[in-house]
Amino acid sequence: MRFYSTNYRAPRTDFFTAVLTGQAPDRGLYMPERIPVIAKADFRKFSGAPYYEAANFVLRMFLDGITDEELLAKCKKAYSFWPRLEKAGGRKYLLWLDTGPTASFKDFAAQMMSPLMGHKLKAGEKLFILTATSGDTGSAIANAFHNIPNIEIIILFPINEVTPNQRKQMTTLGGNVKTIAINGKFDDCQAMVKEAFADKRLKLNLSSANSINIARLIPQSVYYLWAYTQLVTDMGEEVIFSIPSGNFGDMMGAVLAWKMGLPIKKIIVATNANDEFPAFMKTGIYKKIEPSRRCISNAMNVGHPSNLTRLIDVFGGRMDEKGNLRKAPDMEKMRAFIHAVSVSDEETRKCIADTYKKEAIVLEPHGAVAWYALGKFLKEHKEENKTLCISLETANPAKFPEEITRILGISPAVPESLAKLDKLKENYIKMNADYESFYKYLQGRR
Ligand SMILES: *Cc1c(COP(=O)(O)O)cnc(C)c1O
Numbered sequence: 206m207r208f209y210s211t212n213y214r215a216p217r218t219d220f221f222t223a224v225l226t227g228q229a230p231d232r233g234l235y236m237p238e239r240i241p242v243i244a245k246a247d248f249r250k251f252s253g254a255p256y257y258e259a260a261n262f263v264l265r266m267f268l269d270g271i272t273d274e275e276l277l278a279k280c281k282k283a284y285s286f287w288p289r290l291e292k293a294g295g296r297k298y299l300l301w302l303d304t305g306p307t308a309s310f311k312d313f314a315a316q317m318m319s320p321l322m323g324h325k326l327k328a329g330e331k332l333f334i335l336t337a338t339s340g341d342t343g344s345a346i347a348n349a350f351h352n353i354p355n356i357e358i359i360i361l362f363p364i365n366e367v368t369p370n371q372r373k374q375m376t377t378l379g380g381n382v383k384t385i386a387i388n389g390k391f392d393d394c395q396a397m398v399k400e401a402f403a404d405k406r407l408k409l410n411l412s413s414a415n416s417i418n419i420a421r422l423i424p425q426s427v428y429y430l431w432a433y434t435q436l437v438t439d440m441g442e443e444v445i446f447s448i449p450s451g452n453f454g455d456m457m458g459a460v461l462a463w464k465m466g467l468p469i470k471k472i473i474v475a476t477n478a479n480d481e482f483p484a485f486m487k488t489g490i491y492k493k494i495e496p497s498r499r500c501i502s503n504a505m506n507v508g509h510p511s512n513l514t515r516l517i518d519v520f521g522g523r524m525d526e527k528g529n530l531r532k533a534p535d536m537e538k539m540r541a542f543i544h545a546v547s548v549s550d551e552e553t554r555k556c557i558a559d560t561y562k563k564e565a566i567v568l569e570p571h572g573a574v575a576w577y578a579l580g581k582f583l584k585e586h587k588e589e590n591k592t593l594c595i596s597l598e599t600a601n602p603a604k605f606p607e608e609i610t611r612i613l614g615i616s617p618a619v620p621e622s623l624a625k626l627d628k629l630k631e632n633y634i635k636m637n638a639d640y641e642s643f644y645k646y647l648q649g650r651r
Pocket of ligand 1: 309310311341449450451452453454455456504505571572599600
């Protein structure tokens, strides 16, 4: 299987080259040149099977350059945790993706990407992964790369912009995970990382692990396939997924699953007040939101989703890396498959309060955006009230204790992965937002 760039000016490449390159040389995003359709008999095998087997099956269709035994071993090791389905009235379910080591859905992609990145490194070769983070991504990446041989991970975070819990999730690992608290903002961290990538003086083997990496995208299709096959044995039943969306990596996973033959009737793309995509679906005109709007579902505060290019590509259009629409996608087809909704903070809070009252379920702000959007959709489309609906919960409520306590008056139960943090020792250095200091630090790591 080969991978092409959505800008169509870079050579096609194999999976592992695409993984280590990240963004294609023409600044496009890699996509698989065809999406294999899974036979019904194979779908049925997922039912009741361990999660890692479904992951192994899906990845096997896309990856060359790794043996069956190696891939299966990596999947088994990555997925010691599984998603959890919770019934929430009628034919509606919540898919909890907070069961990984950092209690966010990003674990499902990051835990798989890290061994895949390490796979092609030769003995004695060292890869440095630089990441700037404002919170959740950094911790998911740090946990995923911890103890991966030949890889050192260097994370820059703004000292005053991450919560103590987020910080501890990155700084208590030690070993090959190096953390630097920058005396500045997230933008400073990002600028320093960008400058390092452009610095010809540095003779280090550098890479990034950001959300557009194809090794993060493909694993995100697995939980859609897996969840459906746990609930349905006859492959005929259609399903609606509601997805809380920011950079659209998660929702692109659903699009891949649909292309693989999962009978998805519709996906609901639920955004917070950053409504550039719902507006585009309405008008056909795309306008980024700059700067992005601050909402309580902060991991979704995105004014231009980095994976939107891929969605446009799937529907026959073209969008460049700056967000300019070069060729319109088939809007009619897109509207038939995707229902896009923007949900305000007020609606999100109301949803958290109502769901607790009605179902005794504690939602967190990201999942609540999707759950609210689904409820609204079903009110407007009574004919869908018997359709199987699955709404994604992308983080554990205990990651947002202040907000939950304010809304519900209770503090959310803390999962083991977060509870143990307070007992661990933190280890990080502090640095000013000054590139030369960072340069010297990197030189010292050779
Ligand atoms: C990153 C994140 C999202 C958004 O996912 P995208 O793939 O960027 O659309 C939603 N919820 C949580 C908790 C996240 O961390």
